[in-house]
Amino acid sequence: MPIKFGTDGWRDIIAEEFTYANVRRVARAHAQALRQGGGTSVVVGHDTRFQGAGFAQVVADTMAEAGLNVWLATEYLPTPALSFAVLHHGAAGGVMVTASHNPPQYSGYKLKGHYGGSATPALVAQVEAALDAPEPYNGPRGTVQPLDIQQAYYEQLDRQLDLEMLRAYRGRVIHDPMGGAGCGWLTGYAAHAGLQLELSELHGRPDPLFHGVNPEPVPPSLGDLMALLAGETGQTLGVVTDGDADRVGAVTAGGGFFNSHQIFAVLTAHLYRVRGLRGRVVKTVSGSRVIELLAGKLGLEVLETPVGFKYITDAFLEGQADEDRAVLIGGEESGGLSSRGHIPERDGLLNSLLMIEAMAASGKSLPELFADIEAEVGFQHHYDRADLHLSDRFDKAALLADAQTFVEVAGRVVEGVNTRDGVKLSLSGGASAMFRASGTEPVVRVYVEAQSEDDLRAILDEATQRVYRHDPEHRPG
Missing domain, CATH: 3.40.120.10 (Alpha-D-Glucose-1,6-Bisphosphate, subunit A, domain 3)
Structure with missing residues (x-):
């Protein structure tokens, strides 16, 4: 092959x-x-x-x-x-x-x-x-x-963080590196920086089988961490890094998943309002509408790219060459984020620490910080993604052509079609449904955002069924 x-x-x-x-x-x-x-x-x-x-x-x-x-x-x-x-x-x-x-x-x-x-x-x-x-x-x-490189990398993190603010944080933090390359690195940094937070690891032993899960910071892989935090309250936080620790996820007190769009929004507001940083906001086409609305409230330019962090890297490099094009923060739906002054690379460790810093600065939990943003921009965020594994006979070209002709999905009227990467449909009521086919395997990802859980489920269910219609080997049920 x-x-x-x-x-x-x-x-x-x-x-x-x-x-x-x-x-x-x-x-x-x-x-x-x-x-x-x-x-x-x-x-x-x-x-x-x-x-x-x-x-x-x-x-x-x-x-x-x-x-x-x-x-x-x-x-x-x-x-x-x-x-x-x-x-x-x-x-x-x-x-x-x-x-x-x-x-x-x-x-x-x-x-x-x-x-x-x-x-x-x-x-x-x-x-x-x-x-x-x-x-x-x-x-x-x-x-x-x-x-x-560990010591030099830790010193680079020092330059990206407000260490006094972090040292004032007294909450409990659990890092789940999922047996991947982040094992020991966040606890090592806490010792290096003299942080007083109560930081421990779950699945902190390096494991080529990732303790029985796929090493992706998404709910199906985070059952142990969610169960561990189910009885917690207040500012207790679980941070998650993927197999090579460039992506980040979070689980909050009570065991709820805090998704990448929410992390992106909270860090954008924190870097702008607390840290006083400025620049463009770069998001992939699969990113949440909340990011665009928040950037608009802050008076920041938004640049939308195809899926893939390399496009965000291009924007960071452009900003390094031209101060007027500098990037404040760039992020993607899959949990990859970077911010101004750092390398133009996803960094799950830095973003874990920035979430803690945002909580320390505000005295609020991540859900409380995001609820403030939702109220400010007038949008209630509900999101999910389905990864559909199809047969080799699946016709991805026919699906993407068909999706551009949809006039409604689950009763929501199509108000706009974006073909920057796959097909993203803007739907009435502020919802969206995006179809993106893998270039190397018979997989289609369906991304849906809506303003209620009921709408989210209805749109995702119907969008999924429309994908399956283009797979001759799919059998309903």
Whole structure:
């Protein structure tokens, strides 16, 4: 099977397509692309997945053979720390061996640019081209040296946070790293910064099987944390990072899930009102209407992008080159967020700490802070997403063409059609339904937002059934 690159690199099933031989092939192509750009060095890391260290060693050895000097992590580390290391060491790029939030049987090869963020589409295209037309390399071998980035990364977090505000927080926090690359990193930072909060870990032992769940910060994977917090009240908070700790989620006192749109809104308001920061707000097309309404209240420009953090990275880089285009915060529906002054990269650890900082500054819980925003913008947010796994006969092109002709969904009239990425329908009553098909597998994601739970369920149910009509092998019930 051919190696297929998605929005952030290549991922595949371990021992089927994700093998040492294929990893060498990709690393050789990546090294060629970096050399062609004048690069001489690269940073390589891995998460807690099966054979992560072994695959990272293969990448490092291959790139050294191809003439690059390599900093190689000797233990698992979070993707944001790897991306920061690229910038810190002035490397031409980075490789993170991870499949992020995907199931345990997957691993992956994430490409990072010299600026410490997701690789640009141009670099990805170069690597893909080199896979099919590799050039021989006959120069001197590069070096491989160990990477030690934790202290420097912690000092970078120091610069992004109000430490006095954090040190005043006395609530209870539970970090669930899901057995992934965030294990020990948040508790380590708390010790580094002298924070007095009561911070503990759930699933803090590194586990290539992620303690029996898919390492994605969404409710189906968070049953243990929700149960643990079900009897809690007040400002107790559960923060969740995914398999490589670049995405974030939250569970609040009482065991309720606090989704990525809500986190995005609360951090936007906190950075603007409490921290006094300014800039554009960048959201993917799947993001909540609440973000747009809040930005409008704050007088901030909103930039909407296709799905994929690489597009948000582009906006951050544009803002670094032109102060008038600076980004205050950028985020995506899947829990990836970054903010002004940091690397142009998702960072689940930083965003966990910023949520705590927002609670410390206000004396309010996250649900209370978000309720204030809902009241301010006049919109009640109810959201859910369905990931539909379909047969190989599913006709995604027909679905997306059909969706553009819908005149109503569950009794809600279609008032606008957005085809920036997939098809997003603006519905009467402030609701929306979005259909987005995977480019590499027969999967369709349906995103729905509405102003009541009843509307949400009705729209999601009908939208799901309309997707299934385009799968000849689907059987109702």
